[in-house]
Amino acid sequence: MPVPATPSPEECAALLHSRGLRVTAGRVATIIHVRAHPHSSASEVHTALAGDLPSLSVQSVHNIVQDLSECGILRRVELPDSGGARYEVERLDNHHHVQCVVCHRIEDVECAEGRAPCLTPSDTHGMRIIEASLTFRGICRDCDAEPSPA
Ligand SMILES: [Zn+2]
């Protein structure tokens, strides 16, 4: 069951139920926030939710994103210039990322082949390849326009 673009609390609760997870306000709010703000870090999620859920600790948010990733509701992405894990809603679309090496902004890139793995390694070392996880690194237009610090 894919996560809708703007999931309601009821839809999040149904999703949690379907994965055998208990429905909590923190989990529901995390799914809604990450759906609207893909590639958020746990601390960004915590900052965003702290107003509505003041009792939610940073550690609980870390536990929540971990649980939601383990059950396949979120996908954990590790990008070279992000300094830590980021989370997005799992769309099972094998998409990749492009990241600006200057401001670290992240955008989604469609899968190159339309299905996983979209690259075949020159040597699989005997492994059955299930996916290729690519990060394209670049410089975004805004950063390219900045005069370089001399
Ligand atoms: Zn940039």
Ligand SMILES: [Zn+2]
């Ligand atoms: Zn993404």
